[in-house]
Amino acid sequence: MAQVRVTVDGVNYADDVEPRMLLVQYLREKLGKTGTLIGCDTSNCGACTVHLNGRSVKSCSVLAVQADGGEVLTIEGLARDGELHPVQKAFNECHGLQCGYCTPGMIMAAVDLLGDNPDPDENEVREGIEGNLCRCTGYQNIVRSVQRAAQMMKPGSAVPAESAAPVAGGN
Amino acid sequence: MTTTAEPTTELGKARTRKEDARLITGRTRYTDSITPHGTLHMHVVRSPLAHARINGVDKSAAEAAPGVVGVYTAADLGVDAVGLPCAWPITPDMKSPQRPLLATSTVHFAGEGVAVVVARTAAEARDAGDLVEIDYDPLEPVLDMEAALADGATLVHPDLGTNENATWVFDSGAAGTGGSVDEAISAAEADPDSVVVRRRFRQQRLIPAFMEPRSCVVDPTGEQITVWSATQIPHILRTMTTVTLGVPEAKLRVIAPDVGGGFGGKIGVLPEEMLCVALAQRLHKPVKWTETRSESLLAAHHGRDQIQDITITAKRDGTVTGLDVHLLADMGAYLGLVGPGVPILGAFMFNAIYKIPALKFTCTNVFTTKTLTDAYRGAGRPEATFAIERIMDELAAELGRDPLELREQNWITHEEFPFTTVVGLTYDSGNYEQATQQAKQKFDYDALRREQAERRARGDKVQLGIGISTFTEMCGLAPSRVLGSLAYGAGGWEAASIRMLATGKVEVITGASPHGQGHETAFSQIVADQLGVPFEDVEILHGDTQSSPKGLDTYGSRSLAVGGIAIVKAAEKVVAKAKKLAAHLLEASEDDIEFNAGQFTVRGTDKGKAIQELAFAAFMAHDYPEDMEPSLDADAVYDPENFSFPHGTHLAAIEVDTETGKVNLRNYVCVDDIGTVVNPLIVEGQVHGGLAQGIAQALYEEANYDDQGTLVNGTFVDYTLPSAADLPSFDTAVVSTPATSNPLGVKGVGEAGTIASTPAIVNGVLDAIRHLGVADVEMPTTSQRVWRAIQEAQGRSTQETPVDTHSPGAGLGSIDPNNPQGEVQ
Numbered sequence: 001m002a003q004v005r006v007t008v009d010g011v012n013y014a015d016d017v018e019p020r021m022l023l024v025q026y027l028r029e030k031l032g033k034t035g036t037l038i039g040c041d042t043s044n045c046g047a048c049t050v051h052l053n054g055r056s057v058k059s060c061s062v063l064a065v066q067a068d069g070g071e072v073l074t075i076e077g078l079a080r081d082g083e084l085h086p087v088q089k090a091f092n093e094c095h096g097l098q099c100g101y102c103t104p105g106m107i108m109a110a111v112d113l114l115g116d117n118p119d120p121d122e123n124e125v126r127e128g129i130e131g132n133l134c135r136c137t138g139y140q141n142i143v144r145s146v147q148r149a150a151q152m153m154k155p156g157s158a159v160p161a162e163s164a165a166p167v168a169g170g171n
Numbered sequence: 172m173t174t175t176a177e178p179t180t181e182l183g184k185a186r187t188r189k190e191d192a193r194l195i196t197g198r199t200r201y202t203d204s205i206t207p208h209g210t211l212h213m214h215v216v217r218s219p220l221a222h223a224r225i226n227g228v229d230k231s232a233a234e235a236a237p238g239v240v241g242v243y244t245a246a247d248l249g250v251d252a253v254g255l256p257c258a259w260p261i262t263p264d265m266k267s268p269q270r271p272l273l274a275t276s277t278v279h280f281a282g283e284g285v286a287v288v289v290a291r292t293a294a295e296a297r298d299a300g301d302l303v304e305i306d307y308d309p310l311e312p313v314l315d316m317e318a319a320l321a322d323g324a325t326l327v328h329p330d331l332g333t334n335e336n337a338t339w340v341f342d343s344g345a346a347g348t349g350g351s352v353d354e355a356i357s358a359a360e361a362d363p364d365s366v367v368v369r370r371r372f373r374q375q376r377l378i379p380a381f382m383e384p385r386s387c388v389v390d391p392t393g394e395q396i397t398v399w400s401a402t403q404i405p406h407i408l409r410t411m412t413t414v415t416l417g418v419p420e421a422k423l424r425v426i427a428p429d430v431g432g433g434f435g436g437k438i439g440v441l442p443e444e445m446l447c448v449a450l451a452q453r454l455h456k457p458v459k460w461t462e463t464r465s466e467s468l469l470a471a472h473h474g475r476d477q478i479q480d481i482t483i484t485a486k487r488d489g490t491v492t493g494l495d496v497h498l499l500a501d502m503g504a505y506l507g508l509v510g511p512g513v514p515i516l517g518a519f520m521f522n523a524i525y526k527i528p529a530l531k532f533t534c535t536n537v538f539t540t541k542t543l544t545d546a547y548r549g550a551g552r553p554e555a556t557f558a559i560e561r562i563m564d565e566l567a568a569e570l571g572r573d574p575l576e577l578r579e580q581n582w583i584t585h586e587e588f589p590f591t592t593v594v595g596l597t598y599d600s601g602n603y604e605q606a607t608q609q610a611k612q613k614f615d616y617d618a619l620r621r622e623q624a625e626r627r628a629r630g631d632k633v634q635l636g637i638g639i640s641t642f643t644e645m646c647g648l649a650p651s652r653v654l655g656s657l658a659y660g661a662g663g664w665e666a667a668s669i670r671m672l673a674t675g676k677v678e679v680i681t682g683a684s685p686h687g688q689g690h691e692t693a694f695s696q697i698v699a700d701q702l703g704v705p706f707e708d709v710e711i712l713h714g715d716t717q718s719s720p721k722g723l724d725t726y727g728s729r730s731l732a733v734g735g736i737a738i739v740k741a742a743e744k745v746v747a748k749a750k751k752l753a754a755h756l757l758e759a760s761e762d763d764i765e766f767n768a769g770q771f772t773v774r775g776t777d778k779g780k781a782i783q784e785l786a787f788a789a790f791m792a793h794d795y796p797e798d799m800e801p802s803l804d805a806d807a808v809y810d811p812e813n814f815s816f817p818h819g820t821h822l823a824a825i826e827v828d829t830e831t832g833k834v835n836l837r838n839y840v841c842v843d844d845i846g847t848v849v850n851p852l853i854v855e856g857q858v859h860g861g862l863a864q865g866i867a868q869a870l871y872e873e874a875n876y877d878d879q880g881t882l883v884n885g886t887f888v889d890y891t892l893p894s895a896a897d898l899p900s901f902d903t904a905v906v907s908t909p910a911t912s913n914p915l916g917v918k919g920v921g922e923a924g925t926i927a928s929t930p931a932i933v934n935g936v937l938d939a940i941r942h943l944g945v946a947d948v949e950m951p952t953t954s955q956r957v958w959r960a961i962q963e964a965q966g967r968s969t970q971e972t973p974v975d976t977h978s979p980g981a982g983l984g985s986i987d988p989n990n991p992q993g994e995v996q
């Protein structure tokens with residue numbers, strides 16, 4: 001067993017885990033963070049995307065022990081004080097989801113994308129979320145959602161900047 | 172009606188979905204997220220071989236592994252005599268092999284389970300699974316459908332004496348619904364003013380690849396056995412669990428919690444579900460199984476996989492005179508729940524929107540040692556639509572006609588509805604001219620034809636093709652009597668209940684079980700209009716046989732056209748009861764009560780009661796008529812009188828780089844007529860997603876087996892599901908000719924995009940390169956295939972690709988998913 005100390009969605013945890021345990025298994029099985037989902041076993045689908053120290057990672061391709069000392073933000077910690085993140089709002093407004101299974105990963109990937117590129121054009125969004133597969137939407141409304149979120153997150157828009165910041169650490 | 176006007180009713184309003192609130196915050200409950208305390212985990216040990224005799228199973232090392240509760244074969248569990256159900260015996264003499272829960276003496280496809288390990292954790296079960304030693308004696312795999320039917324072929328199931336599952340025939344001449352195709356062909360062959368065009372098309376094998384892997388949890392603690400499953404069909408699963416294992420139906424509660432997509436791939440009664448039930452009963456503990464993605468691609472049912480031999484006859488003036496269809500359909504190793512009927516669902520769609528006077532359909536289903544096939548989005552109708560839309564283009568090429576003009580010459584005009592087709596279906600409504608006109612305009616058809624001519628004239632290396640598909644489909648499965656006439660093992664009705672709560676809120680129970688379609692939102696809109704209550708006050712309950720005891724679930728674009736109408740019928744009963752109570756309380760005659768927007772008023776007065784007040788009055792029950800029960804609640808079961816027939820015109824602008832074979836989908840326009848639109852936002856989403864799947868069949872996807880019957884692209888690395896970067900934005904619109912067969916005028920939209928788009932893309936690819944001498948390119952039309960087709964048409968030999976290399980990942984187009992290891996010719 002190896003020890004892992006990690007902050008997930010603002011809560012500190014210390015656990016003994018098998019060295020081979022994946023971060024996504026740790027989140028789901030040890031912490032009950034079942035909002036993060038598993039869609040494949042080859043790190044292609046991106047359903048398990050979370051933020052580790054502020055950057056999006058596929059939590060199936062990170063060992064739990066690799067997150068030791070780090071801060072993890074999952075879909076469950078993205079909304080602040082009951083206020084949805086602009087990307088979450090935009091996915092609802094633009095019908096960016098159907099079955100919802102790719103959605104947690106897609107949203108976390110999109111938040112990170114917008115951190116790097118606050119005003120992506122359609123192609124930049126399409127390439128930016130290439131690592132996240134969706135079988136329901138044909139991606140068109142996901143692209144629209146990400147672009148809508150970018151508008152909402154611009155300085156001076158109705159959404160407060162701090163709640164839009166793509167940082168890890170939860171509340 | 173168009174969707175641009177702002178409607179005053181809920182119907183037609185682009186409501187954002189109420190189910191999203193949970194899904195965008197991770198407050199979800201997919202089956203794998205459910206783990207009751209004390210749950211044991213099941214792992215299936217699967218055969219790596221396609222066809223093999225099992226000489227022995229050595230469980231000893233696995234049984235001794237940490238955390239292992241037990242290792243079981245079918246015999247160990249006493250289920251070796253149990254067979255999984257097939258609900259559709261398409262002919263009286265259909266050959267139906269028993270599909271076991273675990274292979275006993277012989278495995279029939281790679282991925283079939285042979286034993287299960289049950290352990291404290293999923294990891295321990297998998298670890299121990301690697302220690303189960305199975306001694307196999309390999310047998311000859313059966314992979315090619317035509318070879319499988321030949322004399323002396325290795326038999327998948329020797330006791331059946333054949334690899335033929337069944338042959339199903341429809342002949343319009345014999346049925347009296349049209350002429351004789353044999354006569355039409357003879358006449359055309361003898362007539363210099365007629366043509367006969369014969370083509371062979373291949374519908375490659377696809378994998379539904381829903382994003383949520385299949386999973387189930389069976390909890391035997393308590394009086395009822397509770398089954399959670401990632402299924403499209405909780406109600407059917409409950410009944411079939413009783414049929415399969417003998418557990419009394421009333422002792423079973425089946426729940427489909429959040430379900431992450433299905434596309435037909437989650438219509439099944441799974442061996443794993445039945446094994447979990449058997450194990451939970453045996454071990455008296457909850458038992459859980461969740462598949463990996465690789466297991467899913469390998470063992471969950473596949474779709475399509477047909478060889479289509481199509482003959483069309485026509486006058487030289489373009490009038491179609493007959494259509495002969497010969498199909499071979501690969502069932503895989505066993506029959507799925509509705510597998511043998513899937514190609515038969517297509518039988519009635521080959522004539523599509525055309526006035527074809529004679530049609531014959533012959534389908535032979537074949538067993539092979541591959542994963543079984545069953546429903547995949549469209550189920551039979553995409554295959555049929557592909558064949559007819561492709562052959563219409565071939566006929567146009569033969570006659571030198573514009574393919575759209577040729578279609579118009581043969582289609583049913585809007586004045587001709589209702590129209591009874593050559594297969595005996597009555598199309599109630601439609602307007603192909605309207606949809607086509609709008610699509611042409613949005614697409615700028617004439618300008619693109621000009622550009623195409625210019626590029627051809629100057630020999631541009633990038634050639635332009637225009638792909639056309641003017642499709643229809645039959646939706647709203649289905650009138651029960653029709654299903655009965657097809658020997659289908661169930662009806663096609665749907666159930667709904669409405670409970671008027673004391674506080675005026677409304678609970679609606681539907682038997683249609685959603686997995687991403689937005690039932691909760693769309694049904695709430697319908698109920699809000701029907702009862703005159705706020706959208707927010709309606710709660711939709713579904714997917715749990717305890718709260719929603721009656722239903723036939725979600726597939727075949729039936730939820731709205733059948734399930735939605737059941738809700739309307741229940742609402743009508745609520746209104747009738749409320750009217751009676753209102754008349755009593757308002758001391759008026761029932762005939763004088765008017766109902767509008769939630770208010771029951773006495774005609775000509777300002778006296779009235781809101782439906783919420785009446786719900787409260789019924790709850791209090793202090794004062795109500797003698798001849799009524801104190802309740803406004805109502806149930807309804809709706810059996811549709813007819814299918815519905817959405818249609819549309821889809822146009823694709825396809826660029827083909829003739830030097831590399833690369834296909835670029837430049838623009839895609841579709842105008843769909845899906846009847847009355849409940850929620851345009853949801854409709855648009857369904858069309859987008861449908862298009863993506865249909866386009867993926869044309870361009871990207873195929874399940875490939877090697878010569879030993881091994882699935883060679885059974886991971887998401889190799890099975891090329893398109894990403895956002897592989898698809899363009901689509902230009903979609905709807906028009907509406909309301910259905911006349913139901914009170915809302917709805918038709919269904921879930922499968923339209925998938926059914927329509929595949930032939931549009933392939934027709935476009937061929938339209939770009941036909942003038943170079945290319946006659947056909949099989950799907951998926953990868954760069955390599957297109958390039959080879961061009962080279963061969965130009966009489967150039969193509970260099971062999973070394974078998975041990977493939978192009979490094981430079982986008983999907985550069986790897987031929989049909990042959991990831993390269994093609995030797």
